[in-house]
Amino acid sequence: MDLTQGTQEEKRARAKKTMLWFGIGSLIMSFSALISAFIVSSKQRRDKDWLSNYELPDAFFISVGIILLSSLTFILAKRALKLKNRQMTTIWLLTTLALGLAFVFSQFVGFGQIIEAGHYFTGPTSNITMSYIYVIAGLHIGHVIVGLICIIVVIYNHFKQKYNSNNMLGLELAANFWHFVDLLWLVLFLFLYFFSDRI
Numbered sequence: 001m002d003l004t005q006g007t008q009e010e011k012r013a014r015a016k017k018t019m020l021w022f023g024i025g026s027l028i029m030s031f032s033a034l035i036s037a038f039i040v041s042s043k044q045r046r047d048k049d050w051l052s053n054y055e056l057p058d059a060f061f062i063s064v065g066i067i068l069l070s071s072l073t074f075i076l077a078k079r080a081l082k083l084k085n086r087q088m089t090t091i092w093l094l095t096t097l098a099l100g101l102a103f104v105f106s107q108f109v110g111f112g113q114i115i116e117a118g119h120y121f122t123g124p125t126s127n128i129t130m131s132y133i134y135v136i137a138g139l140h141i142g143h144v145i146v147g148l149i150c151i152i153v154v155i156y157n158h159f160k161q162k163y164n165s166n167n168m169l170g171l172e173l174a175a176n177f178w179h180f181v182d183l184l185w186l187v188l189f190l191f192l193y194f195f196s197d198r199i
Contacts, residue, residue, distance in 0.1 A: 064186060114130060
């Protein structure tokens with residue numbers, strides 16, 4: 001596709017979408033590097049500093065369902081906007097925001113459960129395995145917070161009636177990023193779950 005063709009508005013839309021995909025690509029590489037470091041460390045440190053049969057906190061399991069449900073509500077919000085149903089668009093956007101906040105809360109509950117199990121991020125009771133899990137989940141939370149900010153901006157613009165069935169670029173960009181961070185957590189969770197030696 002020639003990015004130079006079309007109206008100025010179409011060119012700006014393509015440019016923004018391209019920038020988003022470049023950003024997502026860089027995030028994929030970053031988390032891939034972190035997962036690779038986790039794997040390499042596990043092979044090199046089969047000692048007391050590496051916990052090979054760790055248990056993920058129960059809250060992390062709940063968070064998977066919450067964030068996947070939030071992707072569904074964002075899809076429903078977009079569909080409602082296409083059908084020119086502004087009231088349902090508002091409801092689904094606010095529901096997505098609430099689920100995103102619930103996800104962040106569940107993650108911090110999960111951190112609390114890890115601490116209750118005696119695993120701290122640093123200090124004499126810490127180990128490399130759980131420190132990696134803190135870092136992986138913590139970095140993901142950071143990107144979820146970015147996604148939540150995007151959703152808040154979308155909700156604000158929606159109330160300002162900046163979107164309609166023919167103009168929903170901002171909502172689409174936010175939705176694509178949100179679906180990415182949702183899928184990212186599912187992949188990270190499954191990796192951490194099945195990597196444990198207890199499986």
